[in-house]
Amino acid sequence: MAYQPPKQGFVGQIVDVAVLLVMTVGALYIPLYLGLAGAAKTPRPIENPTWEALGQNAAEQAQWQALGIADPAAASDIVTARFDYSFSWAALLVMAVLVIGYFVLVVRLSDKEYRDVIAERFDRK
Amino acid sequence: MDVWNILEYCAWALAVLFGGHMLIDLARVDSTYDNDLLTSSREGEIELTQELHKL
Amino acid sequence: MTLSSAEPTVQAQASTQGGERLQLLRVLGPGHVWALGVGIVLVGEYMGWNFAVGKGGMIAGLVACWLAGLLYTCVAMIDSEVTSTVAAAGGQYAQAKHIVGPLMAFNVGLFLVMAYTMLEAANAITIGFLLDTVAGLQGHSGLHQPPFIVLTVVFLAWLNYRGVLATLTFNLVITAIAFLAIILLFVSVQLGASHVPLDFSAISTDPLPYGWLGILAALHFGLWYYLGIEGTCQAAEEVRSPARSLPYGTMAGIMTLLIAATLTWYVCSGLIPWEYLGQAGTPLFDAARVTGSTPLMVLLFIGTIFSTLASANGCINDASRAWFSMGRDRYLPSWFGAVHPKYRTPYRSIVFLVPIALIFALGAPLDQVVTFSILSGLLGYTFMTFNMVMFRRKWPLGTIKRGYVHPFHPFPAILLLLICAATYFAVFLGYGSQLIAMMCFYILASLWFHFWRYRFVRRGDQFTMPWPRPQGC
Numbered sequence: 001m002a003y004q005p006p007k008q009g010f011v012g013q014i015v016d017v018a019v020l021l022v023m024t025v026g027a028l029y030i031p032l033y034l035g036l037a038g039a040a041k042t043p044r045p046i047e048n049p050t051w052e053a054l055g056q057n058a059a060e061q062a063q064w065q066a067l068g069i070a071d072p073a074a075a076s077d078i079v080t081a082r083f084d085y086s087f088s089w090a091a092l093l094v095m096a097v098l099v100i101g102y103f104v105l106v107v108r109l110s111d112k113e114y115r116d117v118i119a120e121r122f123d124r125k
Numbered sequence: 126m127d128v129w130n131i132l133e134y135c136a137w138a139l140a141v142l143f144g145g146h147m148l149i150d151l152a153r154v155d156s157t158y159d160n161d162l163l164t165s166s167r168e169g170e171i172e173l174t175q176e177l178h179k180l
Numbered sequence: 181m182t183l184s185s186a187e188p189t190v191q192a193q194a195s196t197q198g199g200e201r202l203q204l205l206r207v208l209g210p211g212h213v214w215a216l217g218v219g220i221v222l223v224g225e226y227m228g229w230n231f232a233v234g235k236g237g238m239i240a241g242l243v244a245c246w247l248a249g250l251l252y253t254c255v256a257m258i259d260s261e262v263t264s265t266v267a268a269a270g271g272q273y274a275q276a277k278h279i280v281g282p283l284m285a286f287n288v289g290l291f292l293v294m295a296y297t298m299l300e301a302a303n304a305i306t307i308g309f310l311l312d313t314v315a316g317l318q319g320h321s322g323l324h325q326p327p328f329i330v331l332t333v334v335f336l337a338w339l340n341y342r343g344v345l346a347t348l349t350f351n352l353v354i355t356a357i358a359f360l361a362i363i364l365l366f367v368s369v370q371l372g373a374s375h376v377p378l379d380f381s382a383i384s385t386d387p388l389p390y391g392w393l394g395i396l397a398a399l400h401f402g403l404w405y406y407l408g409i410e411g412t413c414q415a416a417e418e419v420r421s422p423a424r425s426l427p428y429g430t431m432a433g434i435m436t437l438l439i440a441a442t443l444t445w446y447v448c449s450g451l452i453p454w455e456y457l458g459q460a461g462t463p464l465f466d467a468a469r470v471t472g473s474t475p476l477m478v479l480l481f482i483g484t485i486f487s488t489l490a491s492a493n494g495c496i497n498d499a500s501r502a503w504f505s506m507g508r509d510r511y512l513p514s515w516f517g518a519v520h521p522k523y524r525t526p527y528r529s530i531v532f533l534v535p536i537a538l539i540f541a542l543g544a545p546l547d548q549v550v551t552f553s554i555l556s557g558l559l560g561y562t563f564m565t566f567n568m569v570m571f572r573r574k575w576p577l578g579t580i581k582r583g584y585v586h587p588f589h590p591f592p593a594i595l596l597l598l599i600c601a602a603t604y605f606a607v608f609l610g611y612g613s614q615l616i617a618m619m620c621f622y623i624l625a626s627l628w629f630h631f632w633r634y635r636f637v638r639r640g641d642q643f644t645m646p647w648p649r650p651q652g653c
Contacts, residue, residue, distance in 0.1 A: 127320055128320075128444050129315050129318075129320040129323055133323075133324050133327045134219075134327075135326075136327035136328050136330070136331040137327045137330070137331075139331055139335070140327065140330045140331040140334045140335070143331075143334045143335050143337075143338040144334045144337075144338070144534070146338065147334075147337065147338055147341050147527075147530075147531055148531070150341070151527060151528070151531055151540065152522060154521060154522075154527070158521055160518075162201075162202060162514070162521070163202065163518040163519065164507075164508070164516065164517045164518045164519075165201040165202050165519075166201060166203050166204065166508060166510070166518075166519045167201065167508070167644070168268045168269070168270075168274060168417075168505065168508060168644045169268055169644030169645055169646075171438075175204055
């Protein structure tokens with residue numbers, strides 16, 4: 001006998017959409033509120049910046065000028081800014097477990113549901 | 126009040142116009158047609174008539 | 181063909197009386213598929229890819245461009261084989277439903293909707309930013325951006341609402357212009373139109389400022405060159421002959437993008453110091469500024485606006501198809517699975533996604549939105565690897581007719597998985613907390629679906645392809 005799903009009322013449909021929306025907005029804004037978001041570059045300014053000290057040759061100097069930055073001091077922050085790529089192995093491990101665990105969970109539960117689908121589709125004839 | 130301020134108001138007006146047209150049409154269609162007809166689309170129906178998966 | 185290409189209004193009336201059904205309209209050709217795929221992606225050349233240079237230096241930027249190109253060639257090959265066989269709106273969503281199972285399909289549907297809606301929001305933010313820049317150049321500081329952001333989203337949604345043929349023809353035109361703008365910039369620079377010479381000395385003086393780790397880190401934004409090309413499959417129910425047009429349009433698209441990406445890297449790296457390039461908002465427009473030629477500046481400004489519009493337009497198209505398909509299968513409330521009787525578009529989904537896109541476009545910072553989009557895309561590519569292996573295992577070659585069979589299986593799938601793993605690591609460097617928040621979101625959503633939502637879904641009806649029973653089930 002094929003599975004007969006219950007009929008969902010109008011209010012139920014709205015509640016389901018609202019639940020999904022709250023989860024989505026939450027995932028995006030929670031890291032923002034906790035101040036965990038984003039990777040920022042930090043400039044490492046040098047004393048008395050000149051184009052030579054910043055390692056810019058003649059052609060590159062002309063390019064900076066064309067971009068509207070004529071003064072080496074103004075370019076200094078952009079040129080010396082670097083990312084910090086240090087990370088903790090524990091955090092990497094947490095991430096790996098989450099990603100792999102997620103896919104294992106989804107594929108296993110899917111497989112359970114899939115067998116029902118195939119059985120109902122191919123056995124009812 | 127320069128040209129950019131005017132453009133801001135134009136943008137609001139146009140957005141309301143396009144959005145309003147969509148919403149009115151949605152309300153009109155939903156009240157004119159039967160919901161069962163509107164949601165009658167099924168996946169793979171054209172498959173049966175057009176794509177033959179036999180070798 | 182004759183059945184479904186009849187006059188839409190006439191057929192809709194016929195269906196009311198004859199108990200027939202409303203379907204999406206089959207009107208698109210391979211050119212539209214190309215426009216949908218390339219249109220979504222080309223904006224990546226106009227903004228965003230250059231953060232890869234910032235994360236690892238010039239060489240890392242180029243290596244990331246080609247590695248990501250390799251990843252996407254695998255994606256296109258794998259996707260073409262499955263899509264030319266499972267041709268249904270929702271693309272990868274329908275593939276997951278037939279090959280892996282319902283919960284996976286629900287997740288893939290969410291990946292698609294998230295990736296495209298976030299990308300659409302990012303595009304709207306960029307248009308606001310660009311207009312603000314232009315207003316600033318004309319002496320009007322502090323432009324109020326929200327009206328332009330709202331107008332972009334609402335206008336494109338309206339266009340999508342009114343019919344797919346006009347929407348994608350519009351996309352074809354503006355995408356072609358944006359692509360030509362890149363070619364023209366390259367040719368003019370080669371012919372000496374630039375007052376400032378090309379300079380690649382940073383390659384030898386400062387080859388890898390972050391070492392080899394920089395190349396890995398650059399992969400995060402290297403994806404941006406191509407992200408979204410797989411969206412071509414969303415059009416499957418609206419293409420006149422999907423088994424032929426989809427692989428054709430997708431492959432032509434990836435070739436276009438490989439050319440555009442390499443040209444863009446060459447012109448921008450030659451004309452802009454890499455330290456500036458690594459943080460520029462609109463790199464191609466900046467390259468045109470460096471040349472000192474006003475026609476080139478105007479051309480690249482138009483190119484930037486058009487590519488952004490084309491991308492947002494394609495995103496609305498794809499996100500609404502995915503949302504519509506999930507509604508049709510009752511993975512989401514069935515209310516969303518409706519087709520407009522006259523325009524034959526998934527109109528309720530299109531309207532519903534407008535405020536969602538606006539929440540993100542008006543409320544969240546750009547890099548956050550972009551990272552969310554990239555991550556959803558990345559999860560989707562990871563899914564494709566095992567999806568392909570399972571597809572060949574459940575229906576080996578010869579059991580069903582495939583429109584296209586990709587060579588060297590399973591090497592593309594393995595390669596794709598390796599590059600995906602490297603990219604997770606790249607995202608982790610710097611955006612680890614977002615990655616974890618995002619995984620928690622998908623795990624929660626999965627549990628919600630499995631234990632609550634799935635009860636409203638008809639079991640056997642989900643399998644719609646006229647295929648034999650899968651092997652081993």
